[in-house]
Amino acid sequence: xxxxxxxxxxxxxxxxxxxxxxxxxxxxxxxxxxxxxxxxxxxxxxxxxxxxxxxxxxxxxxxxxxxxxxxxxxxxxxxxxxxxxxxxxxxxxxxxxxxxxxxxxxxxxxxxxxxxxxxxxxxxxxxxxxxxxxxxxxxxxxxxxxxxxxxxxxxxxxxxxxxxxxxxxxxxxxxxxxxxxxxxxxxxxxxxxxxxxxxxxxxxxxxxxxxxxxxxxxxxxxxxxxxxxxxxxxxxxxxxxxxxxxxxxxxxxxxxxxxxxxxxxxxxxxxxxxxxxxxxxxxxxxxxxxxxxxxxxxxxxxxxxxxxxxx
Amino acid sequence: xxxxxxxxxxxxxxxxxxxxxxxxxxxxxxxxxxxxxxxxxxxxxxxxxxxxxxxxxxxxxxxxxxxxxxxxxxxxxxxxxxxxxxxxxxxxxxxxxxxxxxxxxxxxxxxxxxxxxxxxxxxxxxxxxxxxxxxxxxxxxxxxxxxxxxxxxxxxxxxxxxxxxxxxxxxxxxxxxxxxxxxxxxxxxxxxxxxxxxxxxxxxxxxxxxxxxxxxxxxxxxxxxxxxxxxxxxxxxxxxxxxxxxxxxxxxxxxxxxxxxxxxxxxxxxxxx
Numbered sequence: 001x002x003x004x005x006x007x008x009x010x011x012x013x014x015x016x017x018x019x020x021x022x023x024x025x026x027x028x029x030x031x032x033x034x035x036x037x038x039x040x041x042x043x044x045x046x047x048x049x050x051x052x053x054x055x056x057x058x059x060x061x062x063x064x065x066x067x068x069x070x071x072x073x074x075x076x077x078x079x080x081x082x083x084x085x086x087x088x089x090x091x092x093x094x095x096x097x098x099x100x101x102x103x104x105x106x107x108x109x110x111x112x113x114x115x116x117x118x119x120x121x122x123x124x125x126x127x128x129x130x131x132x133x134x135x136x137x138x139x140x141x142x143x144x145x146x147x148x149x150x151x152x153x154x155x156x157x158x159x160x161x162x163x164x165x166x167x168x169x170x171x172x173x174x175x176x177x178x179x180x181x182x183x184x185x186x187x188x189x190x191x192x193x194x195x196x197x198x199x200x201x202x203x204x205x206x207x208x209x210x211x212x213x214x215x216x217x218x219x220x221x222x223x224x225x226x227x228x229x230x231x232x233x234x235x236x237x238x239x240x241x242x243x244x245x246x247x248x249x250x251x252x253x254x255x256x257x258x259x260x261x262x263x264x265x266x267x268x269x270x271x272x273x274x275x276x277x278x279x280x281x282x283x284x285x286x287x288x289x290x291x292x293x294x295x296x297x298x299x300x301x302x303x304x305x306x307x308x309x310x311x
Numbered sequence: 312x313x314x315x316x317x318x319x320x321x322x323x324x325x326x327x328x329x330x331x332x333x334x335x336x337x338x339x340x341x342x343x344x345x346x347x348x349x350x351x352x353x354x355x356x357x358x359x360x361x362x363x364x365x366x367x368x369x370x371x372x373x374x375x376x377x378x379x380x381x382x383x384x385x386x387x388x389x390x391x392x393x394x395x396x397x398x399x400x401x402x403x404x405x406x407x408x409x410x411x412x413x414x415x416x417x418x419x420x421x422x423x424x425x426x427x428x429x430x431x432x433x434x435x436x437x438x439x440x441x442x443x444x445x446x447x448x449x450x451x452x453x454x455x456x457x458x459x460x461x462x463x464x465x466x467x468x469x470x471x472x473x474x475x476x477x478x479x480x481x482x483x484x485x486x487x488x489x490x491x492x493x494x495x496x497x498x499x500x501x502x503x504x505x506x507x508x509x510x511x512x513x514x515x516x517x518x519x520x521x522x523x524x525x526x527x528x529x530x531x532x533x534x535x536x537x538x539x540x541x542x543x544x545x546x547x548x549x550x551x552x553x554x555x556x557x558x559x560x561x562x563x564x565x566x567x568x569x570x571x572x573x574x575x576x577x578x579x580x581x582x583x584x
Binding site: 019252257 | 417420421424425426427428429432433434436437509513516517520521522523533536539540543544547550551553554557558561562564565566569
């Protein structure tokens with residue numbers, strides 16, 4: 001078990017290197033100098049001396065392979081370079097924002113799991129029933145909604161019309177400000193989890209060992225508890241892990257909508273300002289979180305299902 | 312019975328949207344861009360302006376109709392690129408095997424490790440907003456599932472008798488892949504493509520909302536929602552109708568995709584039964 005966990009953790013390293021390479025390549029093929037576009041963007045004046053000075057300051061005058069070497073070397077020391085705009089270390093800027101994003105993401109996932117899994121489970125126990133049909137229609141609708149639109153409607157209804165909750169912002173970091181963004185972000189994973197749970201439970205229910213148990217006279221309750229739940233859990237947990245990725249992506253949009261001071265709004269602001277080191281850093285950190293959570297999920301289901309670590 | 316229901320409703324919704332997109336210039340009473348009139352700004356829905364007007368006094372109904380063209384172009388265009396990339400990489404990887412297969416599998420896993428919206432956002436940040444960059448950004452970032460399915464199908468198909476027979480007849484590798492292998496995996500690929508179109512339309516809306524999608528004044532549903540956010544109290548209709556349009560389109564595609572899967576994917580069918 002420990003060996004499996006260790007192996008999975010080590011397997012992250014090549015992916016991290018490849019992702020860093022990819023991100024670096026994407027942002028190095030930008031045509032034209034970043035410095036000149038930044039200056040032109042800001043003031044309209046394009047002073048060659050200023051451009052040269054900036055290029056020197058940020059090491060942009062060096063050849064690409066030298067820059068990549070430096071980038072990787074710094075990365076290995078958890079240094080994500082310095083912001084073009086604020087001259088602050090990027091890692092500090094991200095650290096200030098990251099926790100708000102994670103809080104939002106975990107809260108949204110909590111909503112999704114607590115509501116989605118039981119819905120899918122109950123639906124699967126009575127396939128074809130009215131409850132099942134309604135749940136599945138709601139689930140596919142939930143997956144078809146533009147999330148920020150739903151957020152906008154929530155904002156209109158619960159904040160601006162009813163006045164129950166604040167319409168945007170972080171407030172003092174309390175629950176009241178978290179509810180609307182977390183609900184909004186949680187709808188899509190909730191819908192997907194309801195569908196996956198239903199499919200997983202249906203699949204397990206038709207497995208031979210469940211039929212055997214049933215023919216042996218095991219009661220429905222014990223059947224669900226002992227056989228179905230644990231085996232369906234593997235699929236459900238995989239979905240949770242995979243959903244984390246698209247959730248980190250959607251979080252960018254939701255943060256923008258609710259003016260949530262997380263990594264997503266930092267990313268969007270930095271894109272607008274062409275602050276490339278911050279953009280690179282944010283994307284890298286988002287990918288790292290996604291990788292980390294999926295590795296954790298892999299290890300978790302090796303614990304649930306010991307067959308996996310022996311494969 | 313549910314099987315047919317998915318497919319019928321999905322196909323109907325898609326048909327409505329496609330009709331709206333094709334006939335937008337004839338169905339819309341106003342020009343979506345030029346007919347701005349500040350005297351008519353932020354009017355609620357009435358007999359003239361069915362969906363009301365926006366902050367510039369443009370008819371939202373006309374803009375929603377024209378927005379269907381943008382969304383469908385993005386959905387279909389980006390999915391064609393994704394499917395082509397996924398098929399080419401997946402089929403060749405499964406067919407040839409060896410180092411190429413390892414390389415493609417590695418690349419696929421790498422793509423799956425990066426949330427596709429984030430990836431598309433990075434590409435848009437470099438290319439700048441616009442329809443062309445949007446097609447590239449969404450077309451390059453969502454081919455991993457197609458590639459995986461294509462690879463595993465090619466792996467099993469290449470051992471089939473008829474493929475071996477064609478090989479004996481002297482078919483070249485490319486001809487063999489195109490005429491013998493690809494046609495036999497079209498079902499699942501079609502399903503992924505249809506569902507992917509819905510994802511692309513949602514991603515387009517999200518990116519346009521972030522200011523990284525379609526450039527205004529071109530009517531895009533996501534862009535219309537961006538403008539609507541600031542008007543939400545004064546003119547909620549400006550937010551409601553473009554959102555419904557996105558929802559109906561994506562729901563149609565998702566239902567169609569699910570319905571097609573029920574018919575085309577025998578594995579899923581047995582599982583359901």
